[in-house]
Amino acid sequence: MSRPVALITGSSNGIGKQLALSFAEAGYDVVINYASSEKAALEVSEVCQSLGAQTLVIGCDVSNYEAVGQMVQKTIETFSKIDVLINNSGITKDGLILRMKENDFDEVIAVNLKGAFNTVSHVSKHMLKAKSGRIINMSSVIGILGNAGQANYAASKGGIIAFSKSLAREFASRNITVNAIAPGFIQTKMTNVLSEEVKNNILKQIPLGRFGSPRDIADCALFLASDKASYISGQVIQVDGGMAM
Numbered sequence: 001m002s003r004p005v006a007l008i009t010g011s012s013n014g015i016g017k018q019l020a021l022s023f024a025e026a027g028y029d030v031v032i033n034y035a036s037s038e039k040a041a042l043e044v045s046e047v048c049q050s051l052g053a054q055t056l057v058i059g060c061d062v063s064n065y066e067a068v069g070q071m072v073q074k075t076i077e078t079f080s081k082i083d084v085l086i087n088n089s090g091i092t093k094d095g096l097i098l099r100m101k102e103n104d105f106d107e108v109i110a111v112n113l114k115g116a117f118n119t120v121s122h123v124s125k126h127m128l129k130a131k132s133g134r135i136i137n138m139s140s141v142i143g144i145l146g147n148a149g150q151a152n153y154a155a156s157k158g159g160i161i162a163f164s165k166s167l168a169r170e171f172a173s174r175n176i177t178v179n180a181i182a183p184g185f186i187q188t189k190m191t192n193v194l195s196e197e198v199k200n201n202i203l204k205q206i207p208l209g210r211f212g213s214p215r216d217i218a219d220c221a222l223f224l225a226s227d228k229a230s231y232i233s234g235q236v237i238q239v240d241g242g243m244a245m
């Protein structure tokens with residue numbers, strides 16, 4: 001039996017890095033994607049290999065439709081299949097709406113939402129042919145609650161939820177499940193930039209009284225990719241310490 005293959009976008013850092021390590025540890029071969037952090041991606045690849053995985057490292061801006069097509073093509077040439085697609089790449093460009101530049105809105109939507117369309121557009125034909133597959137899209141509690149200063153990010157993450165539910169309906173008859181994970185506050189470089197004051201305010205809103213770790217998200221993704229989750233589709237799983245209930 002060949003090993004299952006997971007393509008994980010934005011897996012050079014943060015949550016994506018942990019996704020790559022956890023999937024490698026669980027017996028998957030892994031495609032590691034990055035935008036600019038080649039060195040970090042190669043380091044992730046080395047650790048995945050030490051865990052027994054075959055890896056492919058691909059630099060590709062997920063907002064570029066053609067480049068994503070080439071990434072998927074290279075993956076199929078190398079592994080012949082993609083069992084799990086995780087749309088994890090994401091960026092923030094925060095600002096109150098009156099001060100938000102058009103580019104700040106467009107770039108966040110292009111990476112966080114259109115990026116997921118780009119991968120699904122290219123990967124789904126292989127999953128449909130195989131009549132099997134798992135798609136996991138990274139949303140956020142901000143896509144559920146909204147947040148002052150993050151209208152662009154919230155729109156992209158709310159969009160990811162609606163996108164996931166629509167795909168779940170389209171692909172169900174071909175045994176492909178599509179779910180979204182909505183992390184709360186997870187300690188990565190995306191959240192490290194926030195001031196101590198902002199972090200303390202967020203902490204007060206988390207019933208479990210602590211920030212999450214990338215491993216909390218990876219454990220949920222592993223479950224959604226596993227046979228144990230074969231009857232779960234079109235759902236948004238919040239991994240947020242109870243923040244958004």
Ligand code: NAP
Nearest residue numbers: 010012013014015035036037061062089090140186188190
């Ligand atoms: P992170 O540490 O900043 O890592 C982001 C990853 O996305 C990096 O690997 C980065 O690659 C990649 N990336 C950025 N732009 C890209 C592009 N155009 N094309 C391909 N890859 C790109 O962020 P994170 O905290 O791990 O977040 C991962 C996901 O979880 C995001 O979708 C984020 O919105 C979501 N999320 C995070 C939190 C949180 O609290 N951290 C909460 C809710 C949701 P490079 O390193 O090469 O730039």
